Amino acid sequence: MVFAVIRWVTFTYTIAGDRLELTRAFVSRSVRTIPLERIRGVDVSTPALHRLLGLAVLKLDTGAGGDKQEGELNGVTVEEAERLRAVLLARRGGAVVTSEASVSAGESVGSEPVEEHYYVRVPRSWLRYGPLSGAYLLTPFALVAGAIGLLFQWGDEFGISGRDAWAVGEWLWDRPQYLIIGVAVLVLAMPFVGGVMYAIFNWDFTLRSRDGYLVAERGLINRRVVSLERRRIRGYELAESPLERAAKLVRMWAVVTGLGDSQTRGQLLPVSPKAAALAIATEAIGPFGTPSQSGTSGQSGTPGQSGIRSQSVAALRAHPAQARRRRLFRAIFPWLLVAAGAAVLGWGVVAMIGFVLALVGIPLGLDRYGSLGHGYDGTRLSVRSGSLRRTQAIVERRAVVGWTFKQTWFQRSAGLLTVIAGVGAGRGGYAALDTGERQGVEFAAEVTPEWLDQFVIRS
Amino acid sequence: MSRRALTLWFIEGVVGFVFMVGGAALLSLWIGSWTWLPAWLTDRPWLVPVAVAVVLLPPVIIEPPLRFAVHRWELSADVVYARSGWLSREWVFVPVSRIQTVDKAQGWFERALGLATVEIRTASYAGSSTIKGLDYAVAARLAEDLSHRAQQLRDDAT
Numbered sequence: 001m002v003f004a005v006i007r008w009v010t011f012t013y014t015i016a017g018d019r020l021e022l023t024r025a026f027v028s029r030s031v032r033t034i035p036l037e038r039i040r041g042v043d044v045s046t047p048a049l050h051r052l053l054g055l056a057v058l059k060l061d062t063g064a065g066g067d068k069q070e071g072e073l074n075g076v077t078v079e080e081a082e083r084l085r086a087v088l089l090a091r092r093g094g095a096v097v098t099s100e101a102s103v104s105a106g107e108s109v110g111s112e113p114v115e116e117h118y119y120v121r122v123p124r125s126w127l128r129y130g131p132l133s134g135a136y137l138l139t140p141f142a143l144v145a146g147a148i149g150l151l152f153q154w155g156d157e158f159g160i161s162g163r164d165a166w167a168v169g170e171w172l173w174d175r176p177q178y179l180i181i182g183v184a185v186l187v188l189a190m191p192f193v194g195g196v197m198y199a200i201f202n203w204d205f206t207l208r209s210r211d212g213y214l215v216a217e218r219g220l221i222n223r224r225v226v227s228l229e230r231r232r233i234r235g236y237e238l239a240e241s242p243l244e245r246a247a248k249l250v251r252m253w254a255v256v257t258g259l260g261d262s263q264t265r266g267q268l269l270p271v272s273p274k275a276a277a278l279a280i281a282t283e284a285i286g287p288f289g290t291p292s293q294s295g296t297s298g299q300s301g302t303p304g305q306s307g308i309r310s311q312s313v314a315a316l317r318a319h320p321a322q323a324r325r326r327r328l329f330r331a332i333f334p335w336l337l338v339a340a341g342a343a344v345l346g347w348g349v350v351a352m353i354g355f356v357l358a359l360v361g362i363p364l365g366l367d368r369y370g371s372l373g374h375g376y377d378g379t380r381l382s383v384r385s386g387s388l389r390r391t392q393a394i395v396e397r398r399a400v401v402g403w404t405f406k407q408t409w410f411q412r413s414a415g416l417l418t419v420i421a422g423v424g425a426g427r428g429g430y431a432a433l434d435t436g437e438r439q440g441v442e443f444a445a446e447v448t449p450e451w452l453d454q455f456v457i458r459s
Numbered sequence: 460m461s462r463r464a465l466t467l468w469f470i471e472g473v474v475g476f477v478f479m480v481g482g483a484a485l486l487s488l489w490i491g492s493w494t495w496l497p498a499w500l501t502d503r504p505w506l507v508p509v510a511v512a513v514v515l516l517p518p519v520i521i522e523p524p525l526r527f528a529v530h531r532w533e534l535s536a537d538v539v540y541a542r543s544g545w546l547s548r549e550w551v552f553v554p555v556s557r558i559q560t561v562d563k564a565q566g567w568f569e570r571a572l573g574l575a576t577v578e579i580r581t582a583s584y585a586g587s588s589t590i591k592g593l594d595y596a597v598a599a600r601l602a603e604d605l606s607h608r609a610q611q612l613r614d615d616a617t
Contacts, residue, residue: 401554401557401581402552402553402554402583402585402588403550403552403585403586404550404586405550405551406549407547408546408547409546409547421585422582422584423582424557424581424582429584429585429586431585448554451538454538455538
């Protein structure tokens with residue numbers, strides 16, 4: 001407590017010219033200087049306790065990578081956090097304006113109306129999709145584990161000794177029906193508690209644009225505002241589980257250069273209907289599937305939501321039949337091997353499990369093949385793969401910093417090639433798995449002909 | 460690619476081989492007392508290092524020439540192209556304009572053989588390339604050229 005007070009008293013921040021200085025002066029003195037132009041995003045959140053006291057936590061994303069490198073202002077008032085965010089981001093955005101203008105804008109921006117445009121205010125009815133995503137499903141177990149941990153740590157204070165806990169454990173062990181009922185209750189509580197947690201975190205999700213930034217805001221108790229600099233957004237990624245695919249739902253996050261943990265911080269939408277998500281991404285970041293440069297078949301205006309969906313799927317090219325064989329082999333063979341090995345050793349149960357998993361591998365492998373695809377529309381390239389977690393990345397051409405082609409010995413005998421587009425954002429590389437040898441090379445040459453044409457002999 | 464790279468890969472292979480067989484030999488000292496293993500193995504623990512040696516020896520011998528046949532690099536029209544691997548293969552294309560750092564490194568064996576490695580880094584692991592086994596003078600010139608040219612072409616799109 002005393003430490004907290006001293007830390008609070010000794011921590012100061014100042015905006016000095018074009019720098020933000022964070023000074024910590026308790027015993028040892030440390031000054032962290034962050035040039036304002038390095039601040040690439042500001043993340044404001046208000047955890048429950050902070051909220052009660054009207055405080056907020058400001059996190060500054062400096063693109064340096066690593067938590068230690070980032071500036072954090074803990075415990076400023078909500079209004080001050082809002083003002084700081086506006087000032088810090090306005091200066092950043094003011095890079096195109098003259099420096100004078102940006103300074104004056106920075107000083108008065110708190111009161112000036114800023115141009116805002118809402119892409120989406122997620123309706124509360126979408127919260128019901130949460131449990132389908134499997135998010136927070138393990139929460140009941142985590143809560144129980146946490147409670148037990150707490151009991152062991154603090155039990156003595158409440159007059160509960162380790163021996164009592166042990167006695168309770170033994171009592172339960174002798175009456176397994178109670179244990180089973182307990183576990184069953186927890187399992188049944190999974191979707192419910194998971195849904196509640198999901199709703200708390202994703203309450204009233206909004207996505208808007210605000211001078212050069214995409215701002216995502218969410219949360220019931222801890223209201224979190226993440227600002228992503230538009231200039232650094234290179235594309236977006238979509239992820240779906242089979243359940244979500246059946247319900248036509250998708251999760252989506254932005255691919256941003258120099259942003260760590262992009263799946264959480266770059267989150268653009270909660271679990272949403274796919275058609276709506278694609279329409280929002282198209283509006284907020286950019287389309288995939290309507291050639292914007294060549295303009296051969298691009299419809300002008302706003303294409304219907306279903307239109308976008310079919311286009312983005314159609315724009316992906318399928319991979320050759322050998323890729324299907326490889327996916328199937330990889331999904332089935334290891335389990336068959338386990339089953340065979342277990343059968344030889346006489347472990348009947350293991351052999352059965354291996355065999356069943358091998359059978360499951362058949363639809364899984366086919367679906368993995370079905371997911372494979374790659375495409376390029378003149379501005380953005382896209383790759384898709386995966387079954388239990390199907391991900392599709394849509395990334396701007398200019399974000400590509402290099403190409404890696406990989407071919408294992410098995411791929412070589414099957415005439416397949418994995419093409420990885422190196423991107424200085426998001427996951428770092430996006431792979432088109434098992435393309436045909438010629439297909440893969442031509443894909444890369446199509447995206448960046450100026451680099452690859454000299455090495456490629458076209459048919 | 461210098462011919463001495465063959466020697467380098469061979470030495471590296473032999474070192475790895477010695478470590479693996481040595482490890483297996485150490486393991487075989489314990490094996491005699493492991494009752495859960497079949498008797499024919501616990502009676503003849505020396506089988507383990509021998510098996511490891513038999514499996515690992517062929518790669519040590521065939522890897523260097525295979526690698527030498529595959530490994531190539533080229534710098535043309537401001538794109539670095541490097542091919543590597545032996546059983547699996549990897550082709551990397553890095554445009555000079557996207558290069559962030561160029562490192563020139565030398566390990567023990569490389570120093571003894573007068574070889575060097577050039578590491579080309581971009582903002583992404585998948586756009587980064589390592590060219591091993593270059594003649595030292597060639598590596599030095601390549602690194603020099605690349606960093607010089609990269610500065611001229613610097614493109615901050617990423």
